[in-house]
Amino acid sequence: MSLPRRLAAPAVLTLFLVAVFVPFLSLLSASIQPAGTPLTGLEAPHGLHLENFGTAWSKAGFGRLLLSSGLVAVAVVPASVLFATLAGYALATMEVPGGRKIFGYLLLGLALPAEVTVIPLYYDLRALGLTDTRYGLALVEIAAFMPFGTFWMRSHFATMPTGLIEAARLDGATSWSTLWRILLPNSRPAVTTLGVLYFVWCWNQFLLPLILIQDPARRTAPAGLGYFTGEYNVDIPSLAAATLIVIAPVVAIYLFFQRHFIRGVLDGALKG
Template identity: 90%
Template sequence: MAVFLAAVFVPFLSLLSASIQPAGAPLTGLTAPHGFHLENFVTAWTKAGFGRLLLSSGLVALAVVPASVLFATLAGYALATMPVPGGGKIFGYLLLGLALPAELTVIPLYYDLRALGLTDTLYGLALVEIAAFMPFGVFWMRSHFTTMPTGLIEAARLDGATSWSTLWRILLPNSRPAVTTLGVLYFVWCWNQFLLPLILIQDPARRTAPAGLGYFTGEYNVDIPSLAAATLIVIAPVVLVYLFFQRHFIQGVLDGAMKG
């Protein structure tokens, strides 16, 4: 446990310590701060224009997370409880999608989006991320629905409930931890996405927050204190979302582990 806690907190403390060091100071590892230079956060915010970048990240997450959770829930429910024609093959293709690295598909995606006129747009980026997140989401929700008591579904059908009402009135109220966990994971992945915005959006002003970290690295030097401050700005929303949904997230992970 001590090793695990050290692996989690030592890098964070190193980042926090570096963010309040004098600007331009060369740093290696966990270093005691020489004063509290909070101006690094002001420099990071203004130099990279994080107000604009955070807004872009928020808009993309607002589009990606609800849509991805909705589609994954519907697909997972159908594959778990209905005799979908070719359902096994569809699920196999989705599992194959989990094995494909983003680096393998990002260049073809760029040319496809360019042909559709969707490059340099947050809308195009959101569509790509929704599609990229589907394999895991469908796998997650299908696994959850297959472990739920079949008596619930059978009783609902005997009472004349449709598939739609069975999902929304019976299964989903008992699936809040699983859905919340999936939503938190989607938000973290969407917020931390770096490669797709970098390739699909050419205008730096339209990219998302992680891309702003590139403003603090040069060809021959790196402003480590400002970079550390910028990194804390980028990860702050992720930490807040995790803390807010912590109870449901942990319950969802534990349920998935025990049922698996």
């Protein structure tokens, strides 16, 4: 292999590393600057002003906001993964009546922007008395996440060896036993990857919580950050500290599950 080809992969990885690390470093540097300092880019910190995090936490009430986001995520992620797994398993391994049409309708959901549906969803939830509730927001997000999750799990189950399913059926295993005892133990990376993606999407949702939840006591962290930004738009260090508080759970979840996540993505790429 020639030297340019050998250097191509490290060069590309280094470029992506810089593209991700520099903005994060700029955000971290801004968060420990003196409060009210005007910043226009990456600057060396003038001391270590951790009080910005305390100010952002108390002024925006991030304790309540993070709890609200956590409750929504706890409701959305397990339910979405469960429903997507069941739907993907059925569409990939069973002769579901109208299965192709159902899958086609689900794929249309991937092309439908959330901005198109948010106003009708608001009026529907208001008619059901579910506006300003975490339950209503959770139901909407579960429905919004189903198209991708079903596509992901169907693709995964469709590429698994058919001999496993046929052998289980010959041994008298039911469809439930085949899924829970045979397929799922071999699907841990795919399920974990889907769960991490769902958590990131659920945590970062901004438009849906902003429209569907007007009660400040039930706002999620990104929506609360939006209101905090409007109030403290001239205090860049406090805004940077607040942003780091909001993204910290996402980073922690990704670092905890990174091996399963990377394996799931690579397995999907290789099988595809």
